[in-house]
Amino acid sequence: xxxxxxxxxxxxxxxxxxxxxxxxxxxxxxxxxxxxxxxxxxxxxxxxxxxxxxxxxxxxxxxxxxxxxxxxxxxxxxxxxxxxxxxxxxxxxxxxxxxxxxxxxxxxxxxxxxxxxxxxxxxxxxxxxxxxxxxxxxxxxxxxxxxxxxxxxxxxxxxxxxxxxxxxxxxxxxxxxxxxxxxxxxxxxxxxxxxxxxxxxxxxxxxxxxxxxxxxxxxxxxxxxxxxxxxxxxxxxxxxxxxxxxxxxxxxxxxxxxxxxxxxxxxxxxxxxxxxxxxxxxxxxxxxxxxxxxxxxxxxxxxxxxxxxxxxxxxxxxxxxxxxxxxxxxxxxxx
Amino acid sequence: xxxxxxxxxxxxxxxxxxxxxxxxxxxxxxxxxxxxxxxxxxxxxxxxxxxxxxxxxxxxxxxxxxxxxxxxxxxxxxxxxxxxxxxxxxxxxxxxxxxxxxxxxxxxxxxxxxxxxxxxxxxxxxxxxxxxxxxxxxxxxxxxxxxxxxxxxxxxxxxxxxxxxxxxxxxxxxxxxxxxxxxxxxxxxxxxxxxxxxxxxxxxxxxxxxxxxxxxxxxxxxxxxxxxxxxxxxxxxxxxxxxxxxxxxxxxxxxxxxxxxxxxxxxxxxxxxxxxxxxxxxxxxxxxxxxxxxxxxxxxxxxxxxxxxxxxxxxxxxxxxxxxxxxxxxxxxxxxxxxxxx
Ligand SMILES: Nc1ncnc2c1ncn2[C@@H]1O[C@H](COP(=O)(O)OP(=O)(O)OP(=O)(O)O)[C@@H](O)[C@H]1O
Ligand SMILES: Nc1ncnc2c1ncn2[C@@H]1O[C@H](COP(=O)(O)OP(=O)(O)OP(=O)(O)O)[C@@H](O)[C@H]1O
Ligand code: SF4
Ligand code: SF4
Ligand SMILES: [Mg+2]
Ligand SMILES: [Mg+2]
Numbered sequence: 001x002x003x004x005x006x007x008x009x010x011x012x013x014x015x016x017x018x019x020x021x022x023x024x025x026x027x028x029x030x031x032x033x034x035x036x037x038x039x040x041x042x043x044x045x046x047x048x049x050x051x052x053x054x055x056x057x058x059x060x061x062x063x064x065x066x067x068x069x070x071x072x073x074x075x076x077x078x079x080x081x082x083x084x085x086x087x088x089x090x091x092x093x094x095x096x097x098x099x100x101x102x103x104x105x106x107x108x109x110x111x112x113x114x115x116x117x118x119x120x121x122x123x124x125x126x127x128x129x130x131x132x133x134x135x136x137x138x139x140x141x142x143x144x145x146x147x148x149x150x151x152x153x154x155x156x157x158x159x160x161x162x163x164x165x166x167x168x169x170x171x172x173x174x175x176x177x178x179x180x181x182x183x184x185x186x187x188x189x190x191x192x193x194x195x196x197x198x199x200x201x202x203x204x205x206x207x208x209x210x211x212x213x214x215x216x217x218x219x220x221x222x223x224x225x226x227x228x229x230x231x232x233x234x235x236x237x238x239x240x241x242x243x244x245x246x247x248x249x250x251x252x253x254x255x256x257x258x259x260x261x262x263x264x265x266x267x268x269x270x271x272x273x274x275x276x277x278x279x280x281x282x283x284x285x286x287x288x289x290x291x292x293x294x295x296x297x298x299x300x301x302x303x304x305x306x307x308x309x310x311x312x313x314x315x316x317x318x319x320x321x322x323x324x325x326x327x328x329x330x331x332x333x334x335x
Numbered sequence: 336x337x338x339x340x341x342x343x344x345x346x347x348x349x350x351x352x353x354x355x356x357x358x359x360x361x362x363x364x365x366x367x368x369x370x371x372x373x374x375x376x377x378x379x380x381x382x383x384x385x386x387x388x389x390x391x392x393x394x395x396x397x398x399x400x401x402x403x404x405x406x407x408x409x410x411x412x413x414x415x416x417x418x419x420x421x422x423x424x425x426x427x428x429x430x431x432x433x434x435x436x437x438x439x440x441x442x443x444x445x446x447x448x449x450x451x452x453x454x455x456x457x458x459x460x461x462x463x464x465x466x467x468x469x470x471x472x473x474x475x476x477x478x479x480x481x482x483x484x485x486x487x488x489x490x491x492x493x494x495x496x497x498x499x500x501x502x503x504x505x506x507x508x509x510x511x512x513x514x515x516x517x518x519x520x521x522x523x524x525x526x527x528x529x530x531x532x533x534x535x536x537x538x539x540x541x542x543x544x545x546x547x548x549x550x551x552x553x554x555x556x557x558x559x560x561x562x563x564x565x566x567x568x569x570x571x572x573x574x575x576x577x578x579x580x581x582x583x584x585x586x587x588x589x590x591x592x593x594x595x596x597x598x599x600x601x602x603x604x605x606x607x608x609x610x611x612x613x614x615x616x617x618x619x620x621x622x623x624x625x626x627x628x629x630x631x632x633x634x635x636x637x638x639x640x641x642x643x644x645x646x647x648x649x650x651x652x653x654x655x656x657x658x659x660x661x662x663x664x665x666x667x668x669x670x671x672x673x674x675x676x677x
Contacts, residue, residue, distance in 0.1 A: 020629040044504025152389025184616035210605035253562035272489035
């Protein structure tokens with residue numbers, strides 16, 4: 001099967017003060033397959049949004065290749081990106097910043113239809129009403145401007161807009177984190193229903209690990225611009241292998257007011273992409289780091305079950321074990 | 336003996352007391368009431384969560400406390416006392432002083448809270464110069480220290496970044512650093528950790544908890560994350576369609592919520608209840624009515640699994656027992672466990 005989107009050794013850089021560069025995405029191989037949900041998790045600032053935007057060529061690649069529907073689009077000009085723009089869309093992390101404050105939300109939702117000349121005015125208005133209903137908003141809100149919406153209402157407008165062109169691929173950057181849990185449940189169910197009906201594929205960035213576990217077929221874990229672990233959702237959540245992933249899963253709060261101790265915090269300083277640590281970028285915070293970790297960058301290796309991990313010390317074919325109970329002195333989390 | 340009890344026996348005045356707070360917005364066809372006589376309090380050192388359906392009025396409630404809703408179109412009535420001072424109708428000068436120095440505020444949307452044309456370090460330093468009286472150099476140094484405390488890597492370099500150069504979670508932490516800059520007595524934090532991964536979230540919450548213990552800072556936390564609520568707050572206020580519908584200590588609420596809406600909310604937490612047979616999440620069927628269509632009777636009636644004709648007959652008053660309140664004619668018995676009635 002040809003991937004819908006594929007990054008090969010992809011890099012994205014930003015300029016920083018003093019002529020330095022931020023290597024926000026630093027050599028990522030990632031393929032999004034038709035009909036799948038690929039979850040993307042990782043520490044704040046590790047490059048998830050940048051990677052998501054870069055997969056849609058909304059950021060120029062600084063290195064590596066980018067393929068869409070089997071075609072190399074790394075250097076494509078805007079005309080060559082037409083199919084990509086028509087068949088993909090993005091739900092942005094910050095709906096306030098992504099919707100034009102001067103347009104009514106109905107105009108914003110209809111904009112992709114207008115740009116791609118889909119239907120006439122009446123058809124577009126009907127489509128806007130239908131999309132608003134699907135995300136749980138009433139059609140009359142179409143006449144309002146973004147400032148009169150709550151955060152969660154605006155996020156649903158962003159989702160409606162992303163679905164306007166019936167895309168094959170949606171890059172969803174924190175699509176549900178602004179929503180209360182019952183509306184979130186409705187939106188997650190909607191995304192899953194659309195996938196079941198129409199075979200939509202999602203690159204799904206989120207911090208809520210339970211939501212990621214539920215919605216994703218595969219999950220990629222990023223740390224400082226690289227993918228450090230990639231596996232099916234079952235394998236990843238049942239047996240995380242990378243020390244960073246283990247720390248991440250251990251820190252998730254449980255809805256139980258009798259567990260009020262501070263969760264085990266990830267020790268050490270978050271790394272700076274302006275001055276990344278040598279070797280394995282996780283070594284200054286890793287409890288099992290050895291001398292070689294400071295020098296050699298671990299490559300992604302794969303085990304028989306397709307579980308990929310970038311760590312020198314993880315033995316690939318060790319039996320999958322459940323992670324120890326939260327707070328029970330998990331390697332790497334007591335600092 | 337008919338003498339009133341001595342003043343010292345009365346409960347001390349809480350740090351923040353919101354009483355009968357109502358908010359309406361002017362619209363072309365007349366004002367729309369979005370918050371209806373909200374009442375709650377936050378004591379020194381206490382953490383209180385405000386939760387509820389998206390659009391139910393949490394953010395406008397928080398903003399109105401500090402006079403941050405532009406009026407018109409907003410009309411705010413009722414009482415908000417902070418440390419004994421009435422804030423509704425207080426002069427702008429008083430509000431500005433309290434906002435800068437005594438009450439920290441983290442907005443839901445970090446990008447609009449930051450000024451795009453100033454470097455982030457300057458924005459923190461400005462607050463310190465104006466409200467804590469630090470000189471330029473001391474303020475700049477403290478700004479870098481604060482960025483470090485909220486877990487921004489390479490804080491000295493990042494202090495020179497523009498807001499758009501930071502990731503969503505970094506911006507959110509800058510806003511938290513500004514809010515904590517002057518060691519506030521009360522922090523009002525609207526979704527302060529939504530853009531943060533769970534390890535950074537834990538770090539921020541630990542920072543807030545330290546401020547609460549060391550300086551008895553009060554915290555009003557608006558959040559959708561019920562895991563966070565369970566772990567960090569003392570009491571929970573649940574809002575639905577502009578009204579407080581339940582208020583309870585956190586353990587009591589998670590052990591058995593009284594209001595059917597709260598029950599539905601808790602069941603929708605991914606992983607909290609047994610999944611639906613089709614693998615989907617439990618949600619609450621239907622949608623909140625638009626503020627213009629709020630019924631005068633129970634506002635949850637159209638979505639409630641326990642609805643009876645009386646629920647639609649007249650306004651539902653708040654019931655009070657011990658340290659709990661609920662607005663429902665057929666509440667679940669408090670400790671009947673987390674199962675939701677069909
Ligand atoms: N326009 C920009 N200019 C300069 N640096 C940038 C820009 N956008 C992002 N960065 C930097 O790139 C890195 C990755 O940012 P990105 O937004 O992709 O992170 P993220 O994983 O999405 O984080 P979060 O979970 O906080 O949203 C960060 O160090 C950020 O400061
Ligand atoms: N400036 C405004 N003009 C008119 N209506 C407004 C305005 N600001 C907010 N509203 C309305 O007030 C209600 C409450 O909004 P608020 O932002 O407080 O919701 P919220 O509970 O914070 O929701 P969320 O969880 O999605 O952030 C909503 O119905 C919203 O549409
Ligand atoms: S390579 Fe070394 S430092 Fe990196 S995660 Fe593995 S053990 Fe830790
Ligand atoms: S008053 Fe009636 S309709 Fe309203 S929440 Fe209670 S049982 Fe349900
Ligand atoms: Mg992001
Ligand atoms: Mg809000």
